[in-house]
Amino acid sequence: MTEPDGAANRADLPGRVALNPVHRDFFAGGAGEERTLRRNEEAFAQRWIVPRVLRGAGARDLRTTLFGTDLTMPVLIAPTAFHRLAHPAGEVGTARAAAAAGTIMVLSMAATQPVEDVAATGAHLWMQVYPQPDEDFQRHVVKRAGAAGCRALVVTVDSPVLGRRERDRRHGFRDLPAGFACENMRDADGRLRDIAMDPALSWEHIDRLRASTGLPILLKGILHPQDARLAVEHGVDGLIVSNHGGRQLDGALATVDALPAVVRAVDNRIPVLLDGGVRRGADVVVALALGATAVLVGRPVIWGLAAGGPGGVRDVLETLRDELDHTLALAGARRPADLSADQVA
Ligand SMILES: Cc1cc2nc3c(=O)[nH]c(=O)nc-3n(C[C@H](O)[C@H](O)[C@H](O)COP(=O)(O)O)c2cc1C
Numbered sequence: 001m002t003e004p005d006g007a008a009n010r011a012d013l014p015g016r017v018a019l020n021p022v023h024r025d026f027f028a029g030g031a032g033e034e035r036t037l038r039r040n041e042e043a044f045a046q047r048w049i050v051p052r053v054l055r056g057a058g059a060r061d062l063r064t065t066l067f068g069t070d071l072t073m074p075v076l077i078a079p080t081a082f083h084r085l086a087h088p089a090g091e092v093g094t095a096r097a098a099a100a101a102g103t104i105m106v107l108s109m110a111a112t113q114p115v116e117d118v119a120a121t122g123a124h125l126w127m128q129v130y131p132q133p134d135e136d137f138q139r140h141v142v143k144r145a146g147a148a149g150c151r152a153l154v155v156t157v158d159s160p161v162l163g164r165r166e167r168d169r170r171h172g173f174r175d176l177p178a179g180f181a182c183e184n185m186r187d188a189d190g191r192l193r194d195i196a197m198d199p200a201l202s203w204e205h206i207d208r209l210r211a212s213t214g215l216p217i218l219l220k221g222i223l224h225p226q227d228a229r230l231a232v233e234h235g236v237d238g239l240i241v242s243n244h245g246g247r248q249l250d251g252a253l254a255t256v257d258a259l260p261a262v263v264r265a266v267d268n269r270i271p272v273l274l275d276g277g278v279r280r281g282a283d284v285v286v287a288l289a290l291g292a293t294a295v296l297v298g299r300p301v302i303w304g305l306a307a308g309g310p311g312g313v314r315d316v317l318e319t320l321r322d323e324l325d326h327t328l329a330l331a332g333a334r335r336p337a338d339l340s341a342d343q344v345a
């Protein structure tokens with residue numbers, strides 16, 4: 001998606017705040033040569049919808065239910081770090097837009113505002129966590145998220161180490177500036193912890209997490225069908241096919257290319273979601289037709305927030321809703337479930 005710059009950073013639009021170029025590169029960038037970042041969008045551009053006709057489909061119904069939560073559309077907000085660097089309204093602003101649009105926001109473990117404040121918007125929230133090797137601390141974070149009202153846990157499993165983001169390296173951008181903190185990384189005494197990434201973690205960690213919480217658990221960052229099967233065996237409730245928006249393993253498979261094999265491996269036992277490169281209603285239709293229950297969007301939400309605060313995020317979500325509705329109509333479907341894989345070439 002085109003990054004806001006130049007004219008898009010004009011200060012004369014409501015709620016618009018010029019984005020610091022270092023922060024813009026943090027949001028926009030990917031790992032290495034950014035091959036996977038580009039490929040996520042290209043892979044959607046190379047999928048073609050085969051419409052069905054004369055099906056009497058009538059008015060569309062985009063409603064979707066995930067783990068008992070009713071959504072107005074199958075488009076969710078992916079967890080992304082540091083929203084206060086995009087706009088002073090921060091994660092609370094993004095959550096206001098999610099509440100207004102009737103969808104779920106996945107709150108990043110690297111959010112710059114406390115989960116309690118974000119939940120106070122009334123938005124449906126899921127909490128994203130990087131599995132923490134200090135499991136007492138992890139249980140504390142999970143308990144706090146549950147107490148605040150988060151309805152599911154999204155465990156990001158594609159980050160045994162942090163990706164090499166060359167834009168950040170060039171800028172020397174390593175951490176949040178003074179005055180900002182990852183507010184959900186406080187321990188029981190209020191002290192801030194760093195987010196740990198640990199290449200030694202294994203399925204046993206997921207088993208213990210599974211045993212420690214009644215919240216539904218989704219694994220985010222699954223690309224291999226065998227990992228999808230293992231996730232089902234380990235009692236996971238949902239999967240997010242994701243390569244972290246090309247920010248972790250550069251050279252990783254594009255998500256829409258990975259989706260069909262994961263969907264086959266899961267065989268309808270749990271919902272499969274997808275993120276990475278979803279920019280248009282047609283992309284949503286392709287992912288749904290290939291078996292995704294819903295999709296998530298990352299950078300488009302950040303650009304909306306930077307451009308117009310909560311109203312900007314709302315515009316992004318409503319544009320996706322309109323495009324999805326329109327594309328479904330043209331594809332001959334009333335509901336997402338009417339789409340089938342033979343409608344994608
Ligand atoms: C600026 C930025 C920060 C991100 N932070 C997180 C994060 O804290 N946790 C996480 O699991 N994924 C994170 N992601 C990955 C997103 O959840 C998602 O997988 C990705 O952005 C989807 O691709 P898209 O941006 O092409 O829509 C981040 C992505 C971006 C762009």
Ligand SMILES: CC(C)CC(=O)C(=O)O
Nearest residue numbers: 080081110162195244247
């Ligand atoms: C601060 C990081 C842990 C979050 C991030 O940039 C990412 O997950 O891509």
